[in-house]
Amino acid sequence: MATGMIGTIHSWHQLTWSRLQGARADGRLPHALLFSGDEGCAHEVLMQSLVKSFLCLTPVGDAEGQACGSCRSCQVFESGAHPDYKMIAAPADKQVISVDQIRGLNHFLELSRSYSPSRVVLIHEAGRMNVNAANSLLKSLEEPSADTHILLFSSRASTLLPTIRSRCQQIRLPLPSSEQALAWLHAQPLTQSAELLLNLAGGKPMLALELDSGELIAARQLWQQQLLAVISRDKSIAEVGSEWAKQSKEQLLDWQLNTIHHALRFSLASAVQDEPETLALYEAVSGRNLWTLYDELLEMKGLATHPLNNQLFAENMLSLWLKS
Numbered sequence: 001m002a003t004g005m006i007g008t009i010h011s012w013h014q015l016t017w018s019r020l021q022g023a024r025a026d027g028r029l030p031h032a033l034l035f036s037g038d039e040g041c042a043h044e045v046l047m048q049s050l051v052k053s054f055l056c057l058t059p060v061g062d063a064e065g066q067a068c069g070s071c072r073s074c075q076v077f078e079s080g081a082h083p084d085y086k087m088i089a090a091p092a093d094k095q096v097i098s099v100d101q102i103r104g105l106n107h108f109l110e111l112s113r114s115y116s117p118s119r120v121v122l123i124h125e126a127g128r129m130n131v132n133a134a135n136s137l138l139k140s141l142e143e144p145s146a147d148t149h150i151l152l153f154s155s156r157a158s159t160l161l162p163t164i165r166s167r168c169q170q171i172r173l174p175l176p177s178s179e180q181a182l183a184w185l186h187a188q189p190l191t192q193s194a195e196l197l198l199n200l201a202g203g204k205p206m207l208a209l210e211l212d213s214g215e216l217i218a219a220r221q222l223w224q225q226q227l228l229a230v231i232s233r234d235k236s237i238a239e240v241g242s243e244w245a246k247q248s249k250e251q252l253l254d255w256q257l258n259t260i261h262h263a264l265r266f267s268l269a270s271a272v273q274d275e276p277e278t279l280a281l282y283e284a285v286s287g288r289n290l291w292t293l294y295d296e297l298l299e300m301k302g303l304a305t306h307p308l309n310n311q312l313f314a315e316n317m318l319s320l321w322l323k324s
């Protein structure tokens with residue numbers, strides 16, 4: 001595009017945005033879209049911009065259809081009570097989108113539209129629908145009401161039922177290129193090097209920004225020291241396991257997977273910008289079968305949201321490092 005920038009759409013989303021708006025303008029946009037992408041890349045911002053654009057009464061033409069921000073729809077949207085919009089997500093205290101939530105959604109889709117050009121539904125982390133909820137959604141996907149957009153987002157689209165996936169157009173949202181991510185990070189008020197943070201965050205810019213808060217960096221350094229202590233047998237698995245049990249399983253797994261990912265790259269290429277603890281860790285695991293370790297930890301990630309005993313889970317992760 002000529003300007004290289006469309007309003008508030010992040011640079012790594014602009015191609016997706018343009019294609020979707022183009023399809024919409026030509027009347028080729030399928031009513032059900034399933035977006036997938038990694039956490040930490042502001043995909044929520046893209047979803048929100050799409051929702052607002054679909055609801056807006058006077059989308060801005062030369063900003064490729066972005067919401068105007070001032071019409072009745074845009075104003076009501078900001079108040080959080082738009083009559084033509086429904087967002088579904090797992091309640092904060094549960095990990096699951098229930099069948100009752102989807103029934104409520106189906107009922108919403110039977111109502112007539114009020115003043116926006118379309119009715120819009122967003123299902124955030126659709127992979128959290130339980131089987132009954134997913135089955136209940138099928139009908140709405142199969143027999144869409146007119147002027148309706150059903151947007152699903154999942155950071156793990158592979159966990160969705162194939163029957164859901166096959167009824168949606170699937171759109172994979174890309175990770176930003178490192179140039180795009182760094183350009184964005186350099187515009188943020190950071191206390192540490194953007195390159196280092198982005199490296200630690202596995203290329204995910206929002207995660208990199210979060211890491212800039214000293215607490216997380218310190219927590220990660222402590223985590224690395226603990227892992228090193230187990231690998232060098234200075235500490236027992238049970239000892240470190242009881243420390244790890246107090247932390248988020250997913251965070252621990254992300255750190256481990258990231259480290260292995262980088263260690264693999266490190267052994268092949270080199271010159272990765274890293275902290276001393278990280279380099280010590282690479283050294284400690286060099287020559288080991290890291291691919292197997294990676295696969296095993298990845299498998300554990302699929303279980304991380306299950307209500308398992310934290311201590312046992314932590315010890316299982318650590319024992320994988322010892323046997324690799």
Ligand SMILES: [Zn+2]
Pocket residue numbers: 056057058059067068069070071072073074
């Ligand atoms: Zn508007």
